[in-house]
Amino acid sequence: MQGGLRGRGAASNRGGRYLQATREADAEQLEQQRLQEGVPERVATVVQVVRSRQIISQNQSPDIPFHQSINPYQGCEHGCIYCYARPSHAWHDLSPGLDFETRLFAKPDAADLLRKELAKPGYQASPIMLGANTDPYQPIDRQWQITRQLLQVLLDCRHPVGIITKSALIERDLDLLQALAAQGLIQTYLSVTTLDAELARRLEPRAATPLRRLQAVQALHRAGVSVGVLVAPIIPALTDAGVFSVLQAAAEAGAGSASYVILRLPLEIRDLFVEWLKQHYPQRAEHVMSVLQQMRGGQDYQSAYGERMKGRGPYADMLRRQFALHCRRLGLARRSLDVRCDLFQPPSPANGQLSLF
Incomplete structure (x- = not known):
């Protein structure tokens, strides 16, 4: 991979917006040190346990089809350079750059917290999304298995x-997913940005290859688990030409729905992405940003509901029409989060005794 750290998405550890002071390493000096001392171009992943008071997050965003979510981890080892969750690391006085993908937080008590919150009097069941912020199946979940523990509670x-x-x-969790699917309780989505393996390796260095994700779509479909594909984000002049190939491959793998999101560059993500773009695709950098700005009213990003996901203007309108046309042709007409909410049974108290009050 040209430039950057091997296996990592961000090329730097730019300070977060809340830091009073920031430090920047001299790239030339670090390179000389690496050559002289043989310092490996790698940064190890560090996981820290975090104890939360509650595990279900609420949102009222009108352009998101769910109001509840759980994130078993903060930060994400996949290292996707475009990840909209990167700015959240600034809340910990950490960088949305390399820190976001190397200094992670795990919530091992998530399942216990979930039981307590579901048992609260008056709780009304509505779909809970796993992975709304960071990926619940990122590599560290092989060891921690917090996502499986959450699924078991939800199934119970x-x-x-x-x-x-x-x-x-x-x-890994097909057994639980099948049991949930048998009761109409689950909808899964695989994010497939591009079919170009080399581009994906640079965009999403520690995520599964595009082919492997499509194989997972096929496995879920064959197991009877409802599965859709998110073509997200679409990056103009970089991934947009391959969007309809992704839809074709998704339909062939058994996906039943598809949606997309245009690249979003809020807060620190803008500088991180431009840095990455100039490093990996310098000849395209200016064009990518120019087309993106055409969809954002001349700016790099606009946060208005209804526009932040899809953009506006001629290019955005063309993409919207073509995407809808291909989805209809391939049987991928978008559906909302279609799951049953009427089967919910609150968990019993941990000691097995019911409360009198």
Whole structure:
């Protein structure tokens, strides 16, 4: 891979917006040190346990089809350079750059917290999305298995759930997913940005290859688990030409729905992405940003609901029409999070005794 650290998406550790002071390493000096001392071009992943008071997050965004989500991890080892969750690491006084993909937080008590929250009087079941912020099946879940523990609680309580991932590790939990699917309680989504393996390796260095994700789509479909594909994000002048090939491959693998999101560059992501773009695709950098700005009212990003996901203007309108046309042709007409909410059974108290009050 040209430039950057091997196996990592961000090329730097730019400071977050809340830091009062920032430090930047001299790239030339670091390179000389590496050559002289043989310092490997790698940064190890460090996982820290975090104890939360609650595990279900709420949102009221009108352009998101769910109001509840759970993120078993903060930060994501996949290292996708475009990840909209990167700015959240600034809340920990960490960089949305390399820190986001190397200094991770795990919530091992997530399943216990979930039981307590589902048992609260008056709780009303509505779909909980796993992976709304960071991937619930990122590589560290092989060891921690927090996502599987959450799924077991949701199955025990017959609670509706959705999953968004770009990892084939989801196949590990096929037994639980099948049991949820048999009751109409689950919808899964695989994110497939491009079929170009080299481009994907640079964009999403530690995620499963595009082919492996499509194989996971096929495995879920064959197991009777409802599965859709998210072509997200679409990056103009970089991944847009391959969008309809992704849809074709998704339909052949058994996906039943598809949606897309245009590249979003809020807060620190803008500088990180431009840095990555100039490093990996310098000849395209200016064109990519120019087309993106055409969809963002001349800016790099606009956060208005309804526009932040799809953009506006002639290019965005053309993409919207063509995407819808191909989805209809391939049987991938978009559906909302269609799961049952009427089967929910609150968990019993841990001691097995019911409360009198």
